[in-house]
Amino acid sequence: MSSRLPGRPSAAWKGSAFVALCGAAAAIIVAMLAIILADVVRNGWAGLGWEFLVSAPSEGMRGGGVGPAIFGTFALVLLMTIAVVPVGVLTAVYLFEYARPDSAFARAVNLAVSNLAGVPSIVFGLFGLGFFVRFVGGGIDRVFHAGELAWGKPSILWAALTLALLTLPVVIVTTGEALRAVPVAAREASFALGATKWQTISRVVLPQSLAGILTGAILAVSRGAGEVAPIMFTGAAYFLPKLPTRLTDQFMELGYHVYVLSTQSPDIEATKPILYSTVLVLLFLTFLLNATAIAIRARFRAALRPQDA
Amino acid sequence: MEGGSNDATSVKVSARDLDVFYGSTQALHGISLDARANRVTALIGPSGCGKSTFLRSINRMNDLIPGMRRQGRILLDGADIHDPGVDVVDLRRRVGMVFQRSNPFPKSIYENVSYGPRIHGVSDRGTLDEIVRTTLEQAALWDEVKDRLGASALSLSGGQQQRLCIARALAVEPEVLLMDEPASALDPLATARIEELIHELKERYTILIVTHNMQQAARVSDTTAYFYLGRLVEVGPTAQIFTNPAKQETEDYITGRFG
Numbered sequence: 001m002s003s004r005l006p007g008r009p010s011a012a013w014k015g016s017a018f019v020a021l022c023g024a025a026a027a028i029i030v031a032m033l034a035i036i037l038a039d040v041v042r043n044g045w046a047g048l049g050w051e052f053l054v055s056a057p058s059e060g061m062r063g064g065g066v067g068p069a070i071f072g073t074f075a076l077v078l079l080m081t082i083a084v085v086p087v088g089v090l091t092a093v094y095l096f097e098y099a100r101p102d103s104a105f106a107r108a109v110n111l112a113v114s115n116l117a118g119v120p121s122i123v124f125g126l127f128g129l130g131f132f133v134r135f136v137g138g139g140i141d142r143v144f145h146a147g148e149l150a151w152g153k154p155s156i157l158w159a160a161l162t163l164a165l166l167t168l169p170v171v172i173v174t175t176g177e178a179l180r181a182v183p184v185a186a187r188e189a190s191f192a193l194g195a196t197k198w199q200t201i202s203r204v205v206l207p208q209s210l211a212g213i214l215t216g217a218i219l220a221v222s223r224g225a226g227e228v229a230p231i232m233f234t235g236a237a238y239f240l241p242k243l244p245t246r247l248t249d250q251f252m253e254l255g256y257h258v259y260v261l262s263t264q265s266p267d268i269e270a271t272k273p274i275l276y277s278t279v280l281v282l283l284f285l286t287f288l289l290n291a292t293a294i295a296i297r298a299r300f301r302a303a304l305r306p307q308d309a
Numbered sequence: 310m311e312g313g314s315n316d317a318t319s320v321k322v323s324a325r326d327l328d329v330f331y332g333s334t335q336a337l338h339g340i341s342l343d344a345r346a347n348r349v350t351a352l353i354g355p356s357g358c359g360k361s362t363f364l365r366s367i368n369r370m371n372d373l374i375p376g377m378r379r380q381g382r383i384l385l386d387g388a389d390i391h392d393p394g395v396d397v398v399d400l401r402r403r404v405g406m407v408f409q410r411s412n413p414f415p416k417s418i419y420e421n422v423s424y425g426p427r428i429h430g431v432s433d434r435g436t437l438d439e440i441v442r443t444t445l446e447q448a449a450l451w452d453e454v455k456d457r458l459g460a461s462a463l464s465l466s467g468g469q470q471q472r473l474c475i476a477r478a479l480a481v482e483p484e485v486l487l488m489d490e491p492a493s494a495l496d497p498l499a500t501a502r503i504e505e506l507i508h509e510l511k512e513r514y515t516i517l518i519v520t521h522n523m524q525q526a527a528r529v530s531d532t533t534a535y536f537y538l539g540r541l542v543e544v545g546p547t548a549q550i551f552t553n554p555a556k557q558e559t560e561d562y563i564t565g566r567f568g
Binding site: 183185186188189190191192193194195196199203204207208 | 413414
């Protein structure tokens with residue numbers, strides 16, 4: 001070879017070394033997840049069973065199960081969803097369909113959404129206590145119950161609303177992405193037929209965004225289901241003899257139960273097997289929700305995709 | 310009757326000194342052009358010449374584009390479509406549009422065709438059934454889909470989807486039909502069907518069609534307008550434009566010397 005470019009023999013192995021480094025960095029995340037799962041499953045699997053899933057804790061947290069905490073988690077998350085989805089979807093529709101992107105209000109909303117997403121969850125907890133429990137709840141009591149304590153104390157309603165605030169950015173952002181994914185051609189087709197903006201949004205844009213909106217709702221749920229800090233001052237209870245039946249009742253919750261078992265038990269060693277099993281249930285629930293979100297998204301995408309006749 | 314200049318039919322759409330700007334760019338310069346009722350007017354010219362902008366001015370679809378400004382008038386049956394009293398919803402019902410890429414909604418065939426009538430207040434099932442059937446017949450699609458009206462519109466072939474979009478546009482009983490390169494994404498057979506359809510539709514509608522395909526313009530239109538750089542260079546009976554254009558630029562474009 002008579003090339004005047006001598007080449008750099010070191011370049012090849014430097015390239016390979018870099019690939020190996022990137023691969024190793026990527027492998028760390030897989031290893032971490034594997035270690036966490038292995039640890040939790042190994043220690044928690046034996047304690048799992050029908051009895052564990054339905055019964056209440058007993059013997060000062062050393063026995064029994066997590067039935068009330070599972071029930072409380074579902075009730076909490078259901079209330080949260082009812083609160084967060086309409087508000088989040090309406091906000092996203094306003095932001096991405098109606099507001100001029102450069103208007104002061106739209107920018108303020110955008111700023112609020114991205115900052116809300118960055119607020120530490122314990123701050124939401126304190127805010128929930130101060131705003132929902134004391135201000136709103138206390139206000140209701142002063143006005144309607146002559147100061148008697150009914151709403152102005154921690155409850156599942158206030159916890160759910162606090163959690164809704166925490167998950168609001170998730171719903172807004174995923175809904176916004178879903179709205180933007182609706183092709184211009186679909187909107188134009190509707191406008192060209194004489195549809196108003198409202199008709200186009202309600203009959204074309206929102207139906208086509210449904211998969212994204214559902215995904216957002218489920219992601220919010222799976223985010224909210226594991227949060228402890230926002231609910232510890234606003235409604236979660238250490239132990240309750242009965243299940244919550246009213247909005248003003250307190251409740252037990254899986255994430256909070258994990259916290260209780262690991263820090264508040266009189267005999268931490270004795271509660272360890274139960275703690276592991278509880279974590280396993282919590283992880284399983286979260287994974288299940290995420291898997292559901294992915295499945296729904298895939299299904300709707302397939303339904304919207306053109307097929308060959 | 311051949312051509313448009315000594316044509317007996319009335320003028321349906323008429324542009325007068327129409328300027329359109331996108332921000333600081335002027336897309337149309339003083340366009341004055343008439344489209345006659347029950348005739349096909351073809352708009353030809355190289356990409357970016359303003360023919361689509363002109364088409365989309367007639368149903369005010371350009372209003373949706375931020376930064377769009379307009380001067381001059383467009384008359385529909387002699388009335389200015391920009392008059393404050395004109396409801397753009399009503400204008401778009403009277404002036405239907407078929408797009409370059411077929412854009413059926415990801416709904417059933419039936420729902421696609423009935424979408425327009427429904428948003429304009431028709432809710433009676435029998436009436437909707439009737440509209441769906443007659444418009445699909447007009448769009449020459451009925452025989453192919455009558456047994457599967459509930460099937461997804463996306464399961465149709467490209468040509469069928471475009472005829473469905475034509476049916477969807479016809480379902481609101483427009484008077485004018487704007488077609489923006491309706492066959493450019495279709496194979497020759499599907500294109501031939503669309504052209505055949507245009508021929509039938511002009512019995513009832515005023516049609517303006519944008520096309521890149523010279524042969525298509527020659528085949529389907531009665532009047533041809535040649536646009537270049539946002540200006541209307543020449544307009545006349547199609548036969549004359551294609552055989553004996555008045556301007557050298559038109560001839561150069563039509564004979565393929567440029568464009």
